[in-house]
Amino acid sequence: MVPVPGPTLGWLGILRLGLVQTALGAVVVISTSTLNRVMVVELALPAMVPGLLVAAHYAVQVLRPRWGYGSDAGGRRTPWIVGGMALLSLGGAGAAAATAWMSVDPVLGLVAAAVAFLMIGIGVGAAGTSLLVLLATEVAPERRPAAATVVWLMMIAGFAVTAGTLGAVIDPYSPQRLVAIVAVATAIAFAVATLAVWGVERGRRQTPSAEAPPPFRAALAEAWRDATVRRFSVFVFLSMLAYSAQDLILEPYAGLVFGFTPGQSTALSGVHHGGVLLGMIAVGAVCTFLGRRRIGTLGAWVVGGCLCSGVAMLGLALAGTAPTVWPLRLNVFVLGVSNGAFAVAAIAMMMSIAAGGQSRREGTRMGVFGAAQAVAFGLGGFLGAVSVDLARLALDSIPAAYGTVFAVEAGLFVLSGLLALRLGRGGEAPARTIDRLTLGRGVIAGVVR
Structure with a gap:
């Protein structure tokens, strides 16, 4: 490949790419939230049916490295983003049609839904991987933390706007109304994403060299030989496993142990999400304005x-021993802030590592990270719920059962933080490389070059 100019994407360009993530999130939330509710409530299907469909959409994303390799070989990310969004939108509309079909023919409807959810997973993987690579290669290193924050906040906005809009227009419910509304929503999402990404790479296309790209397996092996890639992949898997394992058990825990009503437990989940947003914003702001100080390094935010x-999760594990006095809402808020801080810092670090290799394998490296994240998310919620059920059988105590699972999650977070200490130079911009992260007197300090 002929080299292209360095990163030049400004804030307007970052916002444009954020709109792609907004559109992507809008389609995903339809499949994981709206259709999930319709299957369980209106169609009276077992909850494991939508659970397996969502798991399938995560499982197929193990192929993210292959899609990233394809964008590396072609030298452009836009076709993969547009193509992935097209498949994602068709899958979202198809999933709604399949859900409506289940009311008439459950078997054929379920088969169609399985195909549609696989399309959703492939679309998310292809578009999402190339979108992150485009951010990694087109955004200057000092802007990556803020760019990661902006893009992820816009994805959350996509969740919120779509869920609120669908909730307002889907009643009175009917299968035909569901299909029509989802078809319109997915078409709008595809149009927004296509317009947002169009022209971002104009004038920056790489000219293919006469030398043919290596086979996929060779490119994947090359990426995996990089110690930083391997360590970061393990870190992503463990940290995101811990992050997602509490998704399905926090609200039941609040209800069974603390006596929260459904409304109160739902509000508690909102407290957690609010904390996540605050943590993300804090990382983007601090790393942008204090990037040359220790507090502004990505590594410090990831490890911290x-x-x-882990500390907040351990607090949840102990909360069941004193439910009448424990400040559960504050505990959950601190957990959310910590989750948001490490997650967005890890995403920015992921972009830096993907863009920092010696050969042009950004898509392949990002695909490896994306596959680790998808598998962790697919397993996390399921393992968390199953572990609680098994712990309740073994311990015959609801607080002890939940506390045991939360304690294991706390251990996974601590292990993830210790793994992040070993990432070394791979996760920072050249101007402020972390040469080492040390544990001294209980304080983590980034020693910045």
Whole structure:
């Protein structure tokens, strides 16, 4: 490949790419939230049916490295983003049609839904991987933390706007109304994403060299030989496993142990999400304005966020021993802030590592990280719920059962933080490389070059 100019994407360009993530999130939330509710409530299907469909959409994303390799070989990310969004939108509309079909023919409807959710997973993987690579290669290193924050906040906005809009227009419910509304929503999402990404790479296309790219297996092996890639992949898997394992058990815990009503437990989940947003914003702001100080390094935020998440999770494990006096809402808020801080810092670090290799394998490296994250998310919620059920059988105590699972999650966060200490130079911009992260007197300090 002929080299292209360095990163030049400004804030307007970052916002444009954020709109792609907004559109992506809008389609995903339809499949994981709206259709999930329709299957369980209106169609009276077992909850494991949508659970397996969502798991399938995560499982197929193990192929993210292959899609990233494809964008590396072609030298452009836009076709993969547009193509992935097209498949994602068709899958979202198809999933709604399949859900409506289940009311008439459950078997054929379920088969169609399985195909549609696989399309969703492939679309998310292809578009999402190339979108992150585009951010990694087109955004200057000092802007990556803020760019990661902006893009992820816009994805959350996509969740919120879509869920609120669908909730307002889907009643009175009917299968035909569901299909029509989802078809319109997915078409809008595809149009927004296409317009947002169009022209971002104009004038920056790489000219293919006469030398053919290596086979996929060779490119993947080359990426995996990089010690930083391997360590960061393990870190992503463990940290995101801990992050997602509490998704399905926090609200039941609040209800069974603390006596929260459904409304109160839902509000508690909102407290957690609010904390996540605050943690993300804090990382973007601090790393942008204090990037040359220790507090502004990505490594410090990743390690600190993981360890604080572990402490907050340990607090949840102990909360069941004193439910009448424990400040559960504050505990959950601190957990959310810590989760948001480490997550967005890890995403920015992921972009830096993907863009920092010696050969042009950004897509392949990002695909490896994305596959680790998808598998962790697919397993996390399921393992968390199953572990609680098994612990309740073994311990015959609801607080002890939940506390045991939360304690294991706390351990995973601490282990993730210790792994992040070993990432070394791979996760920082050249101007402020972390040469080492040390544990001294209980304080983590980034020693910045």
